[in-house]
Amino acid sequence: MCIFCDIIDGKIPSTKVYENDKVLCIRDINPVAPTHVLVLPKKHFDDIIDCSKSEDGAVYLDAVSKAVAEVAKIDGLDKGFRVINNCGEDGGQTVMHLHFHVIGGLKLTEKII
Numbered sequence: 001m002c003i004f005c006d007i008i009d010g011k012i013p014s015t016k017v018y019e020n021d022k023v024l025c026i027r028d029i030n031p032v033a034p035t036h037v038l039v040l041p042k043k044h045f046d047d048i049i050d051c052s053k054s055e056d057g058a059v060y061l062d063a064v065s066k067a068v069a070e071v072a073k074i075d076g077l078d079k080g081f082r083v084i085n086n087c088g089e090d091g092g093q094t095v096m097h098l099h100f101h102v103i104g105g106l107k108l109t110e111k112i113i
């Protein structure tokens with residue numbers, strides 16, 4: 001069982017921002033900024049490593065990049081934003097379905113890099 005697969009399948013409700021045949025973009029249930037959107041590939045990959053091993057991984061990553069641009073446009077993030085992918089235990093990943101956080105709508109100050 002994967003909570004993001006259930007959201008993609010419509011079994012668990014979510015607030016949709018953007019969707020196409022490859023990705024679903026939803027508002028994070030616990031937002032850390034005015035815009036906090038999760039970009040979910042509609043195909044289950046555990047993480048970016050799993051995706052990299054898949055024959056169609058690049059197709060989904062291409063769709064992710066385009067969806068990020070759509071989300072930025074929809075939420076008016078014309079001054080910039082941050083895209084985060086947490087991978088694995090040390091990366092702090094808590095949901096084991098590849099996803100990208102799009103965070104913006106404020107001046108982001110806390111930087112590691």
Ligand code: AMP
Pocket residue numbers: 003012014026027028029030031038085086092093094095096
């Ligand atoms: P990560 O820690 O990178 O794996 O991110 C998982 C994210 O999923 C967290 O920011 C959670 O707040 C978010 N999340 C968990 N369950 C839901 C849900 N049902 N709807 C929307 N976001 C969720």
Ligand code: ZN
Pocket residue numbers: 002003004005006044045096097
């Ligand atoms: Zn999944």
